[in-house]
Amino acid sequence: MSTFLLEIVTPERLVFSEQVDRLKATGIDGELGILAGHIPMVTPLKVAPLAFQAGKQRTTYAIQGGFLEVRADKVVVLADSAEKASDIDVDRARAAKERAERRLNNRSQDHTDFRRAELALQRAMNRIKVSSSGENR
Amino acid sequence: MAKGMREIKRQIKSVQNTRQITKAMEMVAASKLRKAQEKAQAARPYSDKLREVVASIASGTKGIHHPMLDTRPVKRVAYLVVTSDRGLAGGYNANVLRHVSAEIRKRHTSADQYELFVIGRKGRDYFRRRSMPITEVVAELSDFPTYADIKTLAQAAVQGYEEGRYDELHLCYNQFVNPLTQIPTLTRLLPMDALETADQGSVKASYEYEPSAEDVLAVLLPRYAQTLIYNALLEGKASEQGARMTAMGSATKNASQLIGDLKLVYNRARQAAITQEITEIVAGASAQN
Numbered sequence: 001m002s003t004f005l006l007e008i009v010t011p012e013r014l015v016f017s018e019q020v021d022r023l024k025a026t027g028i029d030g031e032l033g034i035l036a037g038h039i040p041m042v043t044p045l046k047v048a049p050l051a052f053q054a055g056k057q058r059t060t061y062a063i064q065g066g067f068l069e070v071r072a073d074k075v076v077v078l079a080d081s082a083e084k085a086s087d088i089d090v091d092r093a094r095a096a097k098e099r100a101e102r103r104l105n106n107r108s109q110d111h112t113d114f115r116r117a118e119l120a121l122q123r124a125m126n127r128i129k130v131s132s133s134g135e136n137r
Numbered sequence: 138m139a140k141g142m143r144e145i146k147r148q149i150k151s152v153q154n155t156r157q158i159t160k161a162m163e164m165v166a167a168s169k170l171r172k173a174q175e176k177a178q179a180a181r182p183y184s185d186k187l188r189e190v191v192a193s194i195a196s197g198t199k200g201i202h203h204p205m206l207d208t209r210p211v212k213r214v215a216y217l218v219v220t221s222d223r224g225l226a227g228g229y230n231a232n233v234l235r236h237v238s239a240e241i242r243k244r245h246t247s248a249d250q251y252e253l254f255v256i257g258r259k260g261r262d263y264f265r266r267r268s269m270p271i272t273e274v275v276a277e278l279s280d281f282p283t284y285a286d287i288k289t290l291a292q293a294a295v296q297g298y299e300e301g302r303y304d305e306l307h308l309c310y311n312q313f314v315n316p317l318t319q320i321p322t323l324t325r326l327l328p329m330d331a332l333e334t335a336d337q338g339s340v341k342a343s344y345e346y347e348p349s350a351e352d353v354l355a356v357l358l359p360r361y362a363q364t365l366i367y368n369a370l371l372e373g374k375a376s377e378q379g380a381r382m383t384a385m386g387s388a389t390k391n392a393s394q395l396i397g398d399l400k401l402v403y404n405r406a407r408q409a410a411i412t413q414e415i416t417e418i419v420a421g422a423s424a425q426n
Contacts, residue, residue: 009186011284011367013179028356029348042190043347044356067356069190069344078186080284 002036005074006052008061008082015082023052023075025068034075041070047122049130050077060085062130064123088131097124142410145403149396156392162225163385169280170316170378176281177371184368187361193344194354204299205358208328213303214244214251217294217366219310219373220260222277226377227384229311229319230259236321237309252303254294256287256370280374284367291363298327310369311376317383319376326362
């Protein structure tokens with residue numbers, strides 16, 4: 001099976017750069033599966049897990065927004081942050097989730113606070129999801 | 138004479154202590170400089186990538202419009218100033234702040250024609266003392282800030298432009314040339330120069346955009362602007378360490394020189410005291426004969 005180069009880049013550094021077989025990401029319009037030879041494409045990403053497979057090995061990253069660029073020779077993921085399942089602090093993510101939920105239930109807040117809590121909740125759930133999927137394997 | 142000698146000795150001791158501190162600071166700054174430079178280097182792929190994509194969209198699709206690319210009549214201007222939290226960095230803060238103040242004085246006549254976003258305690262204190270309109274501040278950053286540290290500020294700065302609160306966003310920071318040289322620079326971040334983004338002709342691939350080129354651009358451009366702000370911050374941090382290293386290096390050198398001079402004075406005084414003592418003894422002895 002042919003492979004392609006996957007690069008995950010955050011503002012701080014190049015997180016990942018290796019050959020992979022396939023990639024599954026969540027774009028703004030829905031899920032995308034990408035194999036080698038995909039047509040060049042650019043799409044923004046949602047706050048969601050990013051899963052890819054190299055040989056038998058599957059890896060999942062928690063991606064916090066960003067976008068995906070598919071080129072003829074490689075695929076680049078530009079994310080605000082990208083964390084491997086093993087690097088995620090689950091307790092912290094759970095605490096963040098509870099905090100965000102509390103804020104969302106508290107209706108008296110203004111619009112921006114609400115929006116912020118919503119985003120925080122998304123990020124926390126994403127982290128929890130990725131870390132739990134990592135444990136199963 | 139003996140009293141004068143003790144005085145000099147104390148002074149020497151005091152300068153030696155100062156030298157010890159400046160020397161330590163120089164070495165700390167040197168090692169931090171290396172790390173800060175690495176950080177700035179590591180951040181480059183991200184912004185390069187973004188520019189590449191933005192450029193390819195801008196060049197690939199004709200007639201695309203986005204408020205961040207269009208110049209509009211300038212009524213209000215925002216400045217984002219990057220300074221340090223701590224002093225003892227030579228002219229690091231003074232240079233960039235002088236630069237901004239001069240620009241503001243030149244372009245604006247009243248305080249409601251501009252607003253300020255400030256990174257760093259030194260800048261905050263400076264503008265506060267002069268009661269200039271500060272919109273948002275981030276201070277007490279670590280020496281190696283993460284993107285998350287300034288994300289809120291960067292977002293606010295870009296959003297203000299998008300909402301039309303101001304018509305230009307300028308970025309002021311110390312550009313890092315080498316450890317000895319930092320140039321205070323003032324660049325226009327928004328609206329972006331279409332030319333600057335379009336001249337990257339190397340990217341020829343025509344992309345599919347999901348959902349559409351406009352939508353992708355709408356996500357990309359603010360992000361790109363924020364990344365540039367982050368890069369400026371990293372470069373500013375590297376400059377800060379460089380400036381501190383240079384300043385502390387010359388402080389150490391001055392201290393060494395001062396100690397040398399004082400030692401010379403001290404030895405002269407000591408010699409004079411001994412000579413005088415001998416003269417007194419000789420004079421006393423010859424008086425008895």
